[in-house]
Amino acid sequence: MTSLDSTPQAVQGAETGHSTQPVHGTEAAKQIPPAAVARLTIYLRALNTLLSDGVERVSSESLAEASGVSSSTLRKDLSYVGSYGTRGVGYEVQYLSRHISAALGLTHDWKVAIVGAGNLGKALARYGGFESRGFDVVAIFDADQMVVGNEVGWLRVSDAADMEAVLQRTGANMVVLALPAHVAQAVCDRVVAAGVHSILSFAPVMLQVPEGVNLRKVDMATELQILAYHAQRAQTPDQTA
């Protein structure tokens, strides 16, 4: 997250054949390198900003600048998705945005359940960035009876004891874990057993998940530690050479 680099891990997808021919349209998806997937989400955000500013066309050079990458990297990344630009002209913003969305699977119906209605869970439940990008928060759980039933945004907090039933009923296909380290693994196991295979964890522990479950981790303290490393280096001028 990343850093995390965020801190991604244990994301196993089927990865059988590497088709060399770029395939467009509705055919089989090809493998996109992890680093490129992460950046594609950034391009998508930049494109949507342009779109709401009424910009219709953009060059790789300026989209790259807005995204903080080189134009070379940008064009290479886009080439994994397909070729949706026009030489000598650039990219049509809306058209490119739509194709990146499709490639990332954002046209699916993603229903997110949040486990943990503490400060972080509430912050996530109310975070506009989810809804606006096609993620529908359908449930929020807590084990504390004092919290169950409380209003959080549009939702009421469900009892964690009923998790399996509520996940089923709401059709949740992604779960966000916003709970203390010591209960995270147990809850994670229940979530997996309930058939959810995509999990984003904010708990500061290494979670073990079976093959085929996609787990990503965001650790806020880790991010500060990485920052600390760089800050310390900047303060201590290099004594080599």
Place this chain on the structure above:
Amino acid sequence: MTSLDSTPQAVQGAETGHSTQPVHGTEAAKQIPPAAVARLTIYLRALNTLLSDGVERVSSESLAEASGVSSSTLRKDLSYVGSYGTRGVGYEVQYLSRHISAALGLTHDWKVAIVGAGNLGKALARYGGFESRGFDVVAIFDADQMVVGNEVGWLRVSDAADMEAVLQRTGANMVVLALPAHVAQAVCDRVVAAGVHSILSFAPVMLQVPEGVNLRKVDMATELQILAYHAQRAQTPDQTA
């Protein structure tokens, strides 16, 4: 976040000489590859868990397993820090922990100010993981007069209008941005102007910072999008071959 890898960017440190000789003790720090830095924070957490479990010694094999990496990667990463193990025996938990901490700059005095006292800002201010890992939250700001003065954890919310003065007085050397996208760049500029060079942003925008400022970004919606990509791939069995 990220990268969450996570989505790291614009982290420039001085990087003059690459000393080939591993230097131990108090001498000049060498450059540690970004990927290794991120993992070292994970090892550190695993070591501290072992420590509180009363474990005194650990092999690269089992520390690697607890951290979700290969023992090869672990030993290579540790080699950037120094050689603090004993062949045929393993690593002394406390001793290794201390040396990783030192290498990451966690023995410094890090004072963190949080800008934005919304749900996320409050969650971060109360997040135990910061304090326990040597980051001291010294201030939290908001521009909303309805919120200024409120209690958040041990702190009271300061007026964002007084940011420069409070940053100065508290000696904050890191800032966490927990605010809406549209104000993030302006606040970021003020923070940089106030002399803070380490910034962790949760705002879903690309921020521009001058050379020499360390900026990391955590984007929760990005993490869900990456998850969506993998989930979609898993659902759509590969049609090549």
Place this chain on the structure above:
DNA sequence: TAGATTGTTAATCGATTAACAATC
């Protein structure tokens, strides 16, 4: 046509892994 910009190739760079000599 002349100018611009994409999509792709090939070269470079960095990160991961396997293997093993060093050594406790």
Place this chain on the structure above:
DNA sequence: TAGATTGTTAATCGATTAACAATC
């Protein structure tokens, strides 16, 4: 000494960059 495990090297793999032919 025999067994175990580190620290490091060399080989592999993947990601980034520069350059340019294709083409609007």
